[in-house]
Amino acid sequence: MAAKTGVLVIGASGQIGTELVLALREQYGNQNVVAADLKTASEEVKESGPFELLDVMDRDRLHQLVVQYNVGQVYLLAALLSATAEQKVMPAWNLNTYGLFYVLELAREGLIDKIYWPSSIAVFGPNTPKLNTPQSTIAEPSTVYGISKLAGERWCAYYHKRYGVDVRSLRYPGLIGYKGKPGGGTTDYAVDIFHKAVSGQAYECFLSKRTRLPMMYMPDAIRATMSLMEAPEEQIKIRSSYNVAAFSFTPEELAIEIRNHIPGFSVTYKPDFRQEIADGWPSSLDDSVAAADWGWKNEFTLETMTSDMLYHLSAMAT
Numbered sequence: 147m148a149a150k151t152g153v154l155v156i157g158a159s160g161q162i163g164t165e166l167v168l169a170l171r172e173q174y175g176n177q178n179v180v181a182a183d184l185k186t187a188s189e190e191v192k193e194s195g196p197f198e199l200l201d202v203m204d205r206d207r208l209h210q211l212v213v214q215y216n217v218g219q220v221y222l223l224a225a226l227l228s229a230t231a232e233q234k235v236m237p238a239w240n241l242n243t244y245g246l247f248y249v250l251e252l253a254r255e256g257l258i259d260k261i262y263w264p265s266s267i268a269v270f271g272p273n274t275p276k277l278n279t280p281q282s283t284i285a286e287p288s289t290v291y292g293i294s295k296l297a298g299e300r301w302c303a304y305y306h307k308r309y310g311v312d313v314r315s316l317r318y319p320g321l322i323g324y325k326g327k328p329g330g331g332t333t334d335y336a337v338d339i340f341h342k343a344v345s346g347q348a349y350e351c352f353l354s355k356r357t358r359l360p361m362m363y364m365p366d367a368i369r370a371t372m373s374l375m376e377a378p379e380e381q382i383k384i385r386s387s388y389n390v391a392a393f394s395f396t397p398e399e400l401a402i403e404i405r406n407h408i409p410g411f412s413v414t415y416k417p418d419f420r421q422e423i424a425d426g427w428p429s430s431l432d433d434s435v436a437a438a439d440w441g442w443k444n445e446f447t448l449e450t451m452t453s454d455m456l457y458h459l460s461a462m463a464t
């Protein structure tokens with residue numbers, strides 16, 4: 147049987163998809179990587195290869211696209227993130243878990259070969275050790291988003307063990323990038339703050355100044371995702387989801403770092419409901435298992451991420 151060369155990215159118009167589609171197209175060829183989403187994609191994504199409207203909850207349409215494009219790999223990014231999910235509890239649970247089920251079922255039926263599905267630091271909760279959170283530890287999430295991600299992790303491990311499905315996953319920390327806007331998460335402040343800084347405006351932060359969270363720059367997140375997916379199967383020993391880390395900071399530390407480039411930049415703090423979500427998450431992660439299994443190592447630091455973000459956003463503004 148001919149190899150399945152198609153790659154389908156579901157949720158391609160979001161913060162990660164906007165960048166991941168372009169990286170996958172470089173790797174696998176523009177015409178082989180199909181971007182799909184409920185909403186239209188960036189011009190760069192639409193102009194560089196195929197784009198299809200898709201509601202992942204529509205199983206017939208999902209099946210049709212997989213056959214039409216000879217899809218071997220699916221990257222399932224469609225989800226409702228932590229802050230939005232607290233406002234839309236049942237829709238979030240349904241999308242975040244059934245969307246995954248439908249894709250896992252395609253693999254169980256032999257229609258696709260490999261799945262990438264992101265989990266999150268949100269699987270941890272207030273009882274988890276906060277510093278250097280281990281790969282395996284107490285995970286008692288208190289948000290609908292975290293509960294849905296933890297359930298998803300367990301289903302990934304189950305489908306791998308029971309049916310041999312090649313599903314791979316990372317627990318992303320908060321992701322920071324300049325191409326796509328964040329979509330309703332608790333770590334969104336760390337992107338919004340850059341947009342305000344570059345446009346010469348003050349920023350009102352919805353988390354307190356001393357809330358320390360793990361974060362990662364998007365180029366590292368894309369590299370981690372693609373390395374995980376390309377690693378030989380025998381190296382992938384964790385089939386729930388791998389901790390991956392880069393750096394941690396508080397809003398105050400990020401503001402100080404931005405001020406090294408834009409001295410007059412001002413930030414005020416007005417915590418809202420997202421503070422409680424952030425308070426339940428780790429401050430830093432131990433990613434030594436990912437390092438040992440498939441060679442993960444971040445490249446960007448807080449300092450290099452900040453100067454790169456400011457460079458690109460300033461260039462885009464002129």
Ligand code: NAD
Pocket residue numbers: 156157158159160161162163182183184185200201202203222223224225226227241264265266267317318319320321322327328329330331333
């Ligand atoms: P996002 O909200 O920016 O993008 C999600 C995309 O999914 C959107 O374009 C949306 O239109 C699409 N979508 C929603 N419902 C859909 C449906 N029914 N069918 C098809 N598409 C649908 O999210 P993101 O930041 O790009 O995150 C992608 C994945 O990574 C999610 O699973 C998220 O939980 C996970 N993650 C993200 C971060 C982060 O910091 N961005 C951190 C941890 C985990």
Ligand code: AKB
Pocket residue numbers: 227228229265266267268291318319320321330331332333334
């Ligand atoms: C969110 O804040 O919801 C996401 C995440 C860490 O999963 N960025």
